Amino acid sequence: MSTSTCQAGNFADEPTLLAALQGGDDRAYHFLVVTHSPHLLAVSRRFMRNEVDAQDVLQDAFLSAFKALPSFRGDAKLSTWLHSIVVRAALMKLRARKPQWKRELSIDDVLPRFSDGFDHRDNPGPAWRSTVEQELHSKEVCSLVRQAIDRLPEIYRVVVMLRDIDGLDTQETAELLGVTTTVIKTRLHRARMALRELLDPSLAGV
Amino acid sequence: MITCRELISFLADYLEGNLAPTERVAFEEHLGVCPDCVNYVESYKTTHKAIPLAYADENDPAPSEVPEELIQAILEARPKRE
Numbered sequence A: 001m002s003t004s005t006c007q008a009g010n011f012a013d014e015p016t017l018l019a020a021l022q023g024g025d026d027r028a029y030h031f032l033v034v035t036h037s038p039h040l041l042a043v044s045r046r047f048m049r050n051e052v053d054a055q056d057v058l059q060d061a062f063l064s065a066f067k068a069l070p071s072f073r074g075d076a077k078l079s080t081w082l083h084s085i086v087v088r089a090a091l092m093k094l095r096a097r098k099p100q101w102k103r104e105l106s107i108d109d110v111l112p113r114f115s116d117g118f119d120h121r122d123n124p125g126p127a128w129r130s131t132v133e134q135e136l137h138s139k140e141v142c143s144l145v146r147q148a149i150d151r152l153p154e155i156y157r158v159v160v161m162l163r164d165i166d167g168l169d170t171q172e173t174a175e176l177l178g179v180t181t182t183v184i185k186t187r188l189h190r191a192r193m194a195l196r197e198l199l200d201p202s203l204a205g206v
Numbered sequence B: 001m002i003t004c005r006e007l008i009s010f011l012a013d014y015l016e017g018n019l020a021p022t023e024r025v026a027f028e029e030h031l032g033v034c035p036d037c038v039n040y041v042e043s044y045k046t047t048h049k050a051i052p053l054a055y056a057d058e059n060d061p062a063p064s065e066v067p068e069e070l071i072q073a074i075l076e077a078r079p080k081r082e
């Protein structure tokens, strides 16, 4: 136990860790994988929504990372670098995976509808309850939001995750998905509108 | 006066400050007279805030979440020293 604490002490410094990895130090590899896997597996699970695929993606990602390590110059933090490798591996796996049509709803079913001459929203319903902002950290609301995101059609789900959770900007997201920035903006807006609609029954006030 | 449908289609641009000044005025004029759209804008903003918060625990997961066999399988694939 004391040796592992000692290793952590050495490897907590990224240039030291990187040098050890590039020198093929087994303890450095162990430290890297054990330290970063919990976060990276959580990211992978969010994309894949299926444990087997999530674990496959993590393995694929570390394999790519190990290959790229010799040329990694340390200009980004290792955690940031690994995160982006996991995201790429997850997107690749999603593309290869058969679309899960049966689970997908159509985005048009959860976008606001308008009618009459003034284009008013149909059944606008009440405002969200005034306490909702304080509830955003609660387990209940977090779980509602996750379920709503999981219900989005994949092309919308991926954009909302990359932009609003992984923190990529419009340009980066567009490049990663091979579409234009206009497409990303439209999908993001539609995804947020759909999420608002899916959350509305639970968060509207009384 | 813009319609509710138009307001909602401009919403993302409005929130990011990407509307031209005249469009912005039209947007805010509509909000001044349409409580339904005020509610919509508020709930859209709340939704936007809620998305990253729902996954905040991703940044601080329990290490026990990762199966030991997975760690071992990954380490097996590391480049071996000659």
Ligand SMILES: [Zn+2]
Pocket: B003, B004, B007, B030, B034, B036, B037
């Ligand atoms: Zn309106």
